[in-house]
Amino acid sequence: MRWLLAAxxxxxPIPGWAETVVLRVGTLLxxxxxxxxxxxxxxxxxxxxxxxVSGGTGRSAPPPGARVxxxxxxxxxxxxxxxxxxxxxxxxxxxxxxxDDDGDSAAHGxxxxxxxxxxxxxxxxxxVQSPGSRDDKELRDAIARGEIPGPRLxxxxxxxxxxxxxxxxxxxxxxxxxxxxxxxxKIFASKSIREGGARTLSDAQLEAACGEARALGLRTxxxxxxxxxxxxxxxxxxxxxxxxxxxxxxxxxxxxxxGTWFDPQCGLVFHNYLDNRPKYEGIGNYxxxxxxxxxxxxxxxxxxxxxxxxxxxxKVVYGTDAVAGAHGHNxxxxxxxxxxxxxxxxxxxASATSLAARSLGLxxxxxxxxxxMQADLVAVEGDPSRDITAVRRVRFVMRAGRVYRND
Ligand SMILES: [Zn+2]
Numbered sequence: 001m002r003w004l005l006a007a008x009x010x011x012x013p014i015p016g017w018a019e020t021v022v023l024r025v026g027t028l029l030x031x032x033x034x035x036x037x038x039x040x041x042x043x044x045x046x047x048x049x050x051x052x053v054s055g056g057t058g059r060s061a062p063p064p065g066a067r068v069x070x071x072x073x074x075x076x077x078x079x080x081x082x083x084x085x086x087x088x089x090x091x092x093x094x095x096x097x098x099x100d101d102d103g104d105s106a107a108h109g110x111x112x113x114x115x116x117x118x119x120x121x122x123x124x125x126x127x128v129q130s131p132g133s134r135d136d137k138e139l140r141d142a143i144a145r146g147e148i149p150g151p152r153l154x155x156x157x158x159x160x161x162x163x164x165x166x167x168x169x170x171x172x173x174x175x176x177x178x179x180x181x182x183x184x185x186k187i188f189a190s191k192s193i194r195e196g197g198a199r200t201l202s203d204a205q206l207e208a209a210c211g212e213a214r215a216l217g218l219r220t221x222x223x224x225x226x227x228x229x230x231x232x233x234x235x236x237x238x239x240x241x242x243x244x245x246x247x248x249x250x251x252x253x254x255x256x257x258x259g260t261w262f263d264p265q266c267g268l269v270f271h272n273y274l275d276n277r278p279k280y281e282g283i284g285n286y287x288x289x290x291x292x293x294x295x296x297x298x299x300x301x302x303x304x305x306x307x308x309x310x311x312x313x314x315k316v317v318y319g320t321d322a323v324a325g326a327h328g329h330n331x332x333x334x335x336x337x338x339x340x341x342x343x344x345x346x347x348x349x350a351s352a353t354s355l356a357a358r359s360l361g362l363x364x365x366x367x368x369x370x371x372x373m374q375a376d377l378v379a380v381e382g383d384p385s386r387d388i389t390a391v392r393r394v395r396f397v398m399r400a401g402r403v404y405r406n407d
Pocket of ligand 1 (some may be wrong): 084131321
């Protein structure tokens, strides 16, 4: 019994015990619009305890025994958040998009998803949201238990769509997802962009799904491209609209008025499909027509982001829709937001940090560098508030106080 207890104490944190880590950073972007130079961040266990200017009056020596990281030539920012990724999507050993009937082993699928999660973490993303796949649950829980490296993961499990059924079936499906451990609900209210993006769910279906989710305390993310599908989702009280390539100014204003979150993609998802065309071509709607639709969507998507950003009061969050081929490149849409859609770099960073955290209902835990917050921190070479491409040069990644990258 005694050796067993000793073994347990070797792996479990002893209550009250926490390693102290000090990060010296050249520039600090706090994720809420604030900047500090020559700052010192003190982390205990999984949390940030102090943030101060090194030369300031409150300066004190690092606590004895603290581990110190010198990031004085880098810029620190909160761990980035991508609210729309698909970690279960990968290319199989034949170099094609994995599908249920391609004969690939379950073990390979699991490892591929774990690899995608790790690549995403190394790229500076410490929290992601997946809408969604049944397989996310084990991935989410293994990461949360610290068994494998990856970003904090929220999942909808399997999404709902017109095939789920009428209002009654949709309500049941929402309750079932909740019972299965979903963090939120994903609903398809329009067709894919590759099939034109027309509306697929009625008002009654959307009201049932989003209403039931709200009653159970779950957020709803609604895939919607056409203005009709966006309007219906907003009026049904759904939480967030995804994609919206064909959003008109009228529905953008409606989202702003009703407080609906909007998650448009700037370019990574389309460029990734086109760059990896031979790996997707011939599977489902990845056909000639589908690729033509995605080529056409590239300028439309940038224009939609631009108009969304110009819509007063609209909460535009950061989600890339990263699929197979895009994992680990999640920061590319930040570059697109600034360089192509004209968003000020600080606002782009806020959309992927403090604003994204608010959209997840986690603003009191992640998305900012401040005392009491989870110690989710990245450091990049250069200052992304001046040159957004610095987000491509991640050199240091800490999640919940644990260092996963230190180049
Ligand atoms: Zn998606």
